[in-house]
Amino acid sequence: KNEVEQSPQNLTAQEGEFITINCSYSVGISALHWLQQHPGGGIVSLFMLSSGKKKHGRLIATINIQEKHSSLHITASHPRDSAVYICAVTYGDKLIFGTGTRLQVFP
Amino acid sequence: EPEVTQTPSHQVTQMGQEVILRCVPISNHLYFYWYRQILGQKVEFLVSFYNNEISEKSEIFDDQFSVERPDGSNFTLKIRSTKLEDSAMYFCASALLDRTRHFGDGTRLSIL
Numbered sequence: 001k002n003e004v005e006q007s008p009q010n011l012t013a014q015e016g017e018f019i020t021i022n023c024s025y026s027v028g029i030s031a032l033h034w035l036q037q038h039p040g041g042g043i044v045s046l047f048m049l050s051s052g053k054k055k056h057g058r059l060i061a062t063i064n065i066q067e068k069h070s071s072l073h074i075t076a077s078h079p080r081d082s083a084v085y086i087c088a089v090t091y092g093d094k095l096i097f098g099t100g101t102r103l104q105v106f107p
Numbered sequence: 108e109p110e111v112t113q114t115p116s117h118q119v120t121q122m123g124q125e126v127i128l129r130c131v132p133i134s135n136h137l138y139f140y141w142y143r144q145i146l147g148q149k150v151e152f153l154v155s156f157y158n159n160e161i162s163e164k165s166e167i168f169d170d171q172f173s174v175e176r177p178d179g180s181n182f183t184l185k186i187r188s189t190k191l192e193d194s195a196m197y198f199c200a201s202a203l204l205d206r207t208r209h210f211g212d213g214t215r216l217s218i219l
Contacts, residue, residue: 031206041196043150043210086150090206093155093163095142100149 003027004098006087012104019074021101023087026068030090034061034072037084037100046072046085077105109133113199113211120189121219128184128214130199136209138202139182141174143167143195144213150198156182194218 005024013019023032034046047054047061049070054061058077063070074081082105087098112131120126132139141153154164154174161174173185182201186193196215200208 033208035210040212041144041215042212043198043200045208045210048205048207088150093138093157094152094165095140095150095208096152097150 002099003091003096004087004089006098006101008101009099010102010104012106013077015078015105015107017077017105019077019081019103019105021072021085021087021103023070023072023098024068025070025087025089025096027089027091027096032063032070033088033090033095034059034070035086035088037086039083043086074103077103079105079107081105111199111201111209111211113197113214115214116212117215117217119217119219122191123188126186126189126216128186128197128199128216130182130184130211131180132182132199132201133209134180136201136203138162138206139174139176140200140202140208141184142198142200144198145192145195153184153197189216189218191218 003026007022031050033048036044049063058075060073084100084102086100088095114129139156142150144150152165154168155162171187175183196213198213199211
């Protein structure tokens with residue numbers, strides 16, 4: 001059983017669309033991370049949150065601790081947002097990763 | 108902006124050989140990590156390192172693996188006797204007290 005589940009696995013969108021990626025987890029955590037993995041493989045940390053909501057530019061991340069659920073939203077999506085978005089949870093000093101959501105945004 | 112650097116970007120090694128993957132974390136960071144990603148699979152935690160010792164490790168990180176911070180700037184991952192299944196992308200990361208991970212671009216390890 002996966003401790004971190006993401007949906008959808010793949011997502012295509014037209015430029016300008018509002019995107020939502022969901023993450024559910026089954027373990028008690030101290031924080032949840034949203035990461036972006038580029039086609040070349042590099043990983044960038046987008047957010048780390050333990051409650052509420054965070055916003056950075058066109059990206060918004062929310063978490064509901066009681067429901068063990070987080071969402072990543074991208075407003076006004078752009079082709080440069082095309083990447084794999086990964087949810088990961090902090091469990092002790094480990095990060096437990098989801099399988100990622102592959103997003104493609106077309107012009 | 109300071110970044111985590113990893114060398115080499117691609118390492119090809121014969122099965123059974125030792126390999127050392129190198130990382131230079133961000134200079135004032137306190138926590139150091141190694142992760143791996145087998146092609147087509149999710150990223151997996153290997154080990155965390157703090158205050159010159161391993162703070163946590165996964166079941167993947169067996170006796171064939173070791174980490175070292177030999178000189179206060181480099182952070183290395185050694186695999187003593189590589190197996191075919193060690194082929195993967197290996198990511199180093201570092202963090203301050205807030206534990207936000209800053210990742211390197213990875214080393215692709217290919218075992219022949």
